Amino acid sequence: MVKHSVSTRRRVAASILCVVIIVGAFVVRLVDIQVVRADQLVTASLEKTSGAGTLYAPRGNIVDTNGVLLAASVTLFDVTISPKDVDDISRKDENGDTVTIPAAEALAEVAAVIGQKPEVVQQIVKDALTNDPSSNFAFLTRSVDYATYQALIDLKKRGTWWIYTQQTSGRTYPNGAVAGNVVGYVGSDNAGLGGLELAYDTCLTGQNGQQAFQRSKDNVALPGTTEITKQPEPGGELKLTIDSDLNWYLQQLVASQVQAQGAKWGTITVTEAKTGKIRAIAEAPSLDPNDVSSTASENRRSRVFQDRFEPGSVFKPLTAASLIDAGLATPASPVVADYRYKPKNGASIKDALPHERQQLTLAGVLQTSSNTGTSQLGERLSPEKRYNYLNAFGFGHGSSIGFPGEQKGVLHPWQEWDNQTYYTTMFGQGVDVTGIELAGAYQAIANLGERLPLTLIEGCSYPDGTVTEVPAEPKAVRVVSEKAALETLGMMETVVTEGFWSASLEIPGYRVAAKSGTGEQIIDGILQDTFYSSMAGAVPADDPEYVVTVTLKDPLYKRSSAAAAPVFKEAVLQVIKKYGIPPSATPGANYPGTY
Template sequence: MRRGYSPRGHTVGDDGDEDRRRRAAVRRGGDALRPALRLVEGGAEPESPRRTARARERTRQKVAATPVDRQSNTRSVRARQTQRATATKASGPRRRVIKRRLPKIGNPKRRLRLGMTLILLIFAIAGGRLVQLQVTDAAAYAADALGQRLQEEIIPGSRGSILDRNGERLAFSGAARYVYADPELIEDPKKAADKLTPLLGIPTRELADKMKQTKGDGPPSRFEYLARGVDVEIGDKIEKLEIPGVRVAYDERREVPGQDLAANIIGFTGLDGNGLGGMEASYEDILAGRDGERKYEVSASGQEIPGGFHREEKAKPGSDLKLTVDSDLQYQVQRILSDTMAKKNAEFGAAVVMDADTGEVVSMASAPSYDAANPMEYDKSLRGDRATDSVVEPGSIHKAIVVGAALEEGIIDRDSEPVVGPTITKADNTYRDTHPHEKRPMTIGGILAHSSNVGTIDLADKLGPEKLYEYQKKFGLGAGTDVGVAGEAAGIVREPSTWQGSDFGSIPIGLGVAVTPLQMAAGYNAIANDGMYVQPSLVECTISPDGDKDKADAPKSHRVFSKKTARDLQYVLQGPIVVPDGTGTLAKIPGYNVAGKTGTGKLVRDGEYAPGEVASFVGFAPADKPEYTVAVFAYTPGGGGGEVTGTAFRDIMQYTLGHYRVPPSTEKPADIEVYPT
């Protein structure tokens, strides 16, 4: 079949070829009217619309007239595939088809199961953690969180006052301020310290270290003291600085209105308010108050949260301590002692005034002294009490013990006249009297008046070392008096088994024995108290914050001499004052009979004798009816006891008798001669 139309670009020959291909396709079972596909450069040759329509119509009619045969249909499909392959091969080189392997699609059910498992696991972990936080550890976490928000503030417990026997305050706690820091709220410790140093007088580095946040295993500190006992005015200035994390609160500071008045007895406290010396230290448990505490919840800015946690434990004040000391008398005794030291160029001195009946210490002075309100500004050696911590040789004041023991043991009586030689030798040491004389009888009052070494050693030989040692102990030597002042020394009294060589001559006259001024005052007070030793006391009572008084325990007492021996000793001890050339004539007081003894010994320092002399005078008045005992000691470059301390003894005793309105003596002074006529 020929067609009248040829597409553009085709020739008749080309149409012939096309007819042949179409007939071949029909023989293979294909569509004779469908042109074979072929690849041509530039794309497929367009086909005439009219031819295409007629071809589709013939194909439709043929399919409608032909029964359906799957096998022939399959062969027809294969024929067309072959035809297309042949056309492709004829049109040019065959392109290589690269088959790509598509990824395997996962199983959605498996993914769902895995996802569900993960979700359930997450919920289980979260739920378990919630149970732990809200049930198991809820209290601990809540407490920890609260602890981080809590601010602690100390409420100082008022320290008790120290009063004299008349109720005058010797030391008390006055209003002050303390400065503290919350390190958690301080951003720049160095900057804050720079502002505080000029006001507090504390080095910047020290303040900055306190304000740094604590680093360690424990919880961070929210409270650090920066200074205590700060003046109220200084505290107000610090508050005006408004330094974040630095606060000022009420505090107390120890006030001592008398400054050095009775400072050796009162003692002093540290910056934290604790007692460090004297009665402040000895009676710390009674004087110290119990601090209270205030805890409250604060915000991040450090302000208290209204309605938040708040707990306050009230402070408990300490009790007052009422002493037996008379502040008026104490002032005069300190003045007299200081004047004596200045005149005699003494390094230190001590004076004690005791009530003969009760053993109460109404005055106990040390010189030089210090300001108990500012103790750290003074050398440590000035902050003690010379009456209780200085260990000295008693010297000739020890002779009264030997004479009293000889009287008590019946070796002599008040009217005895033993023969006394000019010297006596013990081992390699020869002892002689300061008043030279030949071998002759002397009165007992004369032995004391001239402070005879030879006469005293003779009496000690008759008494024996064991008996002398026994009376030394009864006299209170070698043991602390437990008067209550911190740091009291016990002194040294040697047992007879340790005596050797010249000890048998030295110990009776007060050499080789170590005592404190208070011990000798208490011993002579036993003579004044008719032979009854009464433990010296400084505390009358304690007064609770409620005003209840608790009297101090009754002092211990024991008998040293019989009343008769004591009375005889009171009489013969007037010898040093009434005998014209006696060692204690400077102690005379108009209108009063005075009994006493002078002494000169050595200072024991670090177990060795120090250069210089310790002059002393111990006695009581009125001698016929003793009311008060006075002891005065002074460590000087040299000089006898009467010369150095006689005047001081007289002035102290005279003021004491007048202060307490003691009536003058009604009996005549003792009639004593050194050598019997």
């Protein structure tokens, strides 16, 4: 009995020992797995079972006022290769026999699809392997379109397994250079680099989202495990006030004249007189944002916003409107205009061409663009008041659009005007303006004396319905009285009907108000023999709907405003056709030019 119990106790002890050892071993392993290597193992397991995907939120579109796409996002593909895996491939030929394609030939196929030379592709592979013999990643090309992607996928299916594609986003401008200088362009990272693409980058940029899921071995999401870890935020759609059809026509027009006249560049703007909405900004040479690199860098900007020039006689109607508004002149105010005028302060004013003594009215002064006449009548208004009027017309202030790199005109304070500038500011010399400032000043005249801030953007709308960047309700500022504006428009009509370029300007059946300008330019202290040729006006003259301005730099065959006049007429005609403006029912103002 005793013996038996001893052996039992030993066996029990041995069993307990065994159990303790086994349990101990398990505990050690457990601690090892759960504590010591926990992080490593969890990471490894997650790597094998979880997948992540990008939820693409493309950059927003840019559309014109009618919703026509000017800029859109497009899915593109980057093509990559695993250099270490580049090898002969085998594929089945049409008879079903397996054939081996040498690596060089397979690379040549890929090169043909992506539009590269085979040597280039081979060099990429070679370079990658030289840097790192185990390299498994190198870019072959970036941003190829869907057709190329499809061709690559076909190649991949036929055995070229060591090429890969990555989805990426690109930008396309279906209308090419239409309003291209205003729309601007993006860089290779799809962020705005110029124009409105840059100015409204915040509105347009989308934020890609992320989703996570548990996946099977072959990378298929397990049902019910997909979780959006970051909501995608698509970019907003930027709507412009521009009408792309009108803009195209005017671009074609100004480009034709720039070519015909051998000019450096030319611009046309069309602005709605009663709202301040810019309907067209045409520039030549223009930028095709699809192919920025083929456009010279000085042609990538918008000259209407970014170039300053001396306007010349297009300033005269503003002086005339100021005089009438101040009650110091009427369209019939007489003045004796000689070729030269030598005021008491020592300045010397002369007209563009020698002429006999003329007995002009204020209307005649505008019609014949008389510098001496303008000077004598303009004297009636103190320089301080004239400065205030020009300031109120918006010169020296740029626009409220905030175009990237926008310039402001230069209007020196009246105290700084010397004896000559005292007079020349009356007819647009000694001041610098931008195209948009000139359009803004004429908008004030055309809107019967009330100036509105010009706008280029209707707003930025997001897919959830919110709209931002809507310009504030325009606050009209009265610059001159309605009477002064109407009489000025009437005087400008005589420029069209009886002025120098009336043959190039008159439109049968329509009342058009316009004024020409030939701006001088001094480069490195030397007065150039080429000019800024411009024309600005409004239609219809009795109740203007649209303001049109034209500027050409350095036309060679017609060096004066004669180069801009036919462009102005064609532009006005197109505006008339585009917006269905009926012919004028009332007779023209017909102010007499002489007395």
